[in-house]
Amino acid sequence: xxxxxxxxxxxxxxxxxxxxxxxxxxxxxxxxxxxxxxxxxxxxxxxxxxxxxxxxxxxxxxxxxxxxxxxxxxxxxxxxxxxxxxxxxxxxxxxxxxxxxxxxxxxxxxxxxxxxxxxxxxxxxxxxxxxxxxxxxxxxxxxxxxxxxxxxxxxxxxxxxxxxxxxxxxxxxxxxxxxxxxxxxxxxxxxxxxxxxxxxxxxxxxxxxxxxxxxxxxxxxxxxxxxxxxxxxxxxxxxxxxxxxxxxxxxxxxxxxxxxxxxxxxxxxxxxxxxxxxxxxxxxxxxxxxxxxxxxxxxxxxxxxxxxxxxxxxxxxxxxxxxxxxxxxxxxxxxxxxxxxxxxxxxxxxxxxxxxxxxxxxxxxxxxxxxxxxxxxxxxxxxxxxxxxxxxxxxxxxxxxxxxxxxxxxxxxxxxxxxxxx
Numbered sequence: 001x002x003x004x005x006x007x008x009x010x011x012x013x014x015x016x017x018x019x020x021x022x023x024x025x026x027x028x029x030x031x032x033x034x035x036x037x038x039x040x041x042x043x044x045x046x047x048x049x050x051x052x053x054x055x056x057x058x059x060x061x062x063x064x065x066x067x068x069x070x071x072x073x074x075x076x077x078x079x080x081x082x083x084x085x086x087x088x089x090x091x092x093x094x095x096x097x098x099x100x101x102x103x104x105x106x107x108x109x110x111x112x113x114x115x116x117x118x119x120x121x122x123x124x125x126x127x128x129x130x131x132x133x134x135x136x137x138x139x140x141x142x143x144x145x146x147x148x149x150x151x152x153x154x155x156x157x158x159x160x161x162x163x164x165x166x167x168x169x170x171x172x173x174x175x176x177x178x179x180x181x182x183x184x185x186x187x188x189x190x191x192x193x194x195x196x197x198x199x200x201x202x203x204x205x206x207x208x209x210x211x212x213x214x215x216x217x218x219x220x221x222x223x224x225x226x227x228x229x230x231x232x233x234x235x236x237x238x239x240x241x242x243x244x245x246x247x248x249x250x251x252x253x254x255x256x257x258x259x260x261x262x263x264x265x266x267x268x269x270x271x272x273x274x275x276x277x278x279x280x281x282x283x284x285x286x287x288x289x290x291x292x293x294x295x296x297x298x299x300x301x302x303x304x305x306x307x308x309x310x311x312x313x314x315x316x317x318x319x320x321x322x323x324x325x326x327x328x329x330x331x332x333x334x335x336x337x338x339x340x341x342x343x344x345x346x347x348x349x350x351x352x353x354x355x356x357x358x359x360x361x362x363x364x365x366x367x368x369x370x371x372x373x374x375x376x377x378x379x380x381x382x383x384x385x386x387x388x389x390x391x392x393x394x395x396x397x398x399x400x401x402x403x404x405x406x407x408x409x410x411x412x413x414x415x416x417x418x419x420x421x422x
Contacts, residue, residue, distance in 0.1 A: 002215045003252055004259040005243040008223030009316040011232075011270040013296070013303060014263040015328035015411060017041025020057035020219050022409075022419050023261075028214035029065040030058030031206060033249030034239040035221030036073035036106060036136070038129040040296065045416035048089070055082050056219055059093055065209070066093070067202050070102035071239060071249020073136040074148060076190035077183075099194075100202040101149030107160070108180040108187050109167035110135040116176045126235055127272020129296075137238035139163070148199055151191050203251025210256055218246035224316035232359040235274025243320040262322035262405070264313060266330045266395075267339075269294050269303040275362040278306035278342045292332040307340040307369065310402050315356040317405055326409040327399070330392065331379040331418075339374055339395070342367040343402065372398060379412035385422045396422075 006023070008014040021043045024030055037053040043060070044050070052059070054074060056066040068074065086093055110132030117135070118128045128134060139145035146163055150156055164180070171178055206216060220241055225231045227241045239245065243260045247253065267288055270276045279285065285305045288294065294303035316322075333339050344352045345365035352368060375391035382388065388396075388410075396407050410420045 002210060002213065002258065003218060003246070003256040004215070004261065005218040005220065005246045005257060005320075006261040006263065007220040007241065007243050007320050007322075009225075009262045009264045009313055009320070009322070009325075010223045010268055010309075011225045011274075011276075012039070012221075012223040013269055013271065013294075014223060014265055015042075015326075016220065016263050017043050017052060017057045018328070018411065018414070018416070018419070019261065019263055019326050019409065020217065021045070021060065021416060023217060024058035024061050024064055026215070027058070027064060027217040029067060029206070029209055029216045030056040030219055031067035031069050031202070031216055031250050032056045032072055032219045032221065033069045033246045034071040034241060035237065036131060036133050037075045037078040038131045038133050038237070039221035041219075041221070042414075043416070044414040049414075050089070053082055054079050055086070055093070055097070058217070058219075059086065059097065060091060062092065062096060064096060065205075066097045067206060067250070068097075068099045068103060069202055069250040070100040071245060072100070073104045073106050073133060073140075073239075074099070075106040075131065076194045077186055078131075080190045080193045098198045098200055098202055098205060099148055101147060101152075101199050102201070102203075103148045104136050104140045105146045105148060105150070106132040106136045107146065107163060107167075108183040109164045109178050110139070111183075112178040112180055113167055113170060116171055116174050120174055125273055127274065134238045135167075148194070151195055152199065156191075206250055206252055210252070216252075218250060218252075220245065224319060225312060227319075230315075230319055232274045232362060235272065235359070242316075259323045260321050261324060261326055262317060262320060263326050263328060264308075265292075265328045266308060266333055267292075268306045268309050268312075270306075271296055271301055271303050275359060276304055276306060277312075277345060277362065277365050277367045278309045279304050280306045287335070288332065291335060292329055307342055307367075308399075309342045309367070310399075311342065311345055311354050311356050313403060314354065317403060322405050324408040325399075325403065325405050326411070327396070327407050328411040330410050331412045333374060334377060334379055336374040337376065339372050340369040341372060341398070341402075343370050344368040380418060382412050382420065385410070385420050388420075
């Protein structure tokens with residue numbers, strides 16, 4: 001069973017990119033299975049920060065194949081920019097990057113529709129990144145989308161015009177003009193660039209690797225609580241962010257999956273609208289934001305911050321079949337004399353529960369906390385688990401007991417080397 005899956009267990013931004021980069025040397029391929037340029041995976045090593053949006057996070061390892069799977073929605077303009085930045089930093093991606101011909105294309109009109117849809121919602125905005133993700137997935141499900149493989153066909157221009165015409169008709173009731181003309185020249189230039197890359201049927205590529213006994217790491221984007229089915233709907237993304245999405249997003253059978261790595265912060269954050277029971281809209285939340293540098297890697301938006309939410313984590317662990325946890329940003333809690341962990345919710349009817357209720361009811365719950373002593377230690381100076389202060393070890397043991405899953409990795413800083421194995 002040589003496929004392991006890595007997923008976020010919160011509302012995204014858990015630090016998945018860093019862990020993929022750390023684990024990648026033990027795999028033969030890293031394959032991204034969903035999402036698009038709304039995802040920002042940040043990797044820091046050798047004193048430099050790298051932000052990847054569509055390129056798999058194994059790209060800095062030249063011996064590893066990196067695959068953009070069919071479940072991804074691809075913006076050619078952003079993709080070209082990403083690859084140019086990698087080239088500028090001396091990364092040769094030309095021989096180990098493959099793109100599925102079945103991945104959907106994000107068109108300039110998708111981005112325009114995204115903005116129109118979000119503006120039309122008024123006070124009920126989803127909190128979209130406005131990257132065209134939702135409209136692109138809508139076209140995919142509606143069976144009218146354009147795929148990467150379509151750019152190799154002689155009638156691609158005609159297909160593009162038909163897609164835009166349909167988007168114009170969708171925008172018409174809003175009395176809005178798409179205004180995409182100024183972006184089309186750059187889009188078609190990026191399409192020409194995309195044609196020069198290794199476009200292939202990646203489901204065959206990946207299954208051929210499996211038949212050779214090669215190991216694959218499936219890389220997810222966003223987080224489990226943003227899953228289109230199981231997240232806090234409708235304040236979710238437009239794809240399946242849980243481990244099961246790796247099968248449909250890459251074309252691999254469930255029988256190949258072995259480990260599921262669940263990534264969570266030592267606290268909790270959320271970007272955009274939607275319920276967030278443990279959110280701290282006070283000086284403590286602001287302290288978490290500043291200490292954790294909690295601003296979106298793609299959008300720059302400040303993230304909403306709060307204490308760790310165990311009912312939500314248990315739910316995500318159950319959905320994904322998590323076999324081990326990786327706890328990120330433990331160092332952000334260095335300055336707190338006491339930290340809190342939400343162990344239960346108190347519902348509007350007065351019931352105490354450990355289950356994640358329906359999103360509508362989640363808006364009304366009150367978190368019940370357990371106080372845990374802080375460690376007042378600069379964890380960024382720690383290089384091995386034996387150096388953990390007792391209070392941190394107690395916190396880890398508490399989480400393992402509550403969640404019934406072992407914590408194998410603890411991150412104590414943004415750099416690649418600040419990753420402690422337990």
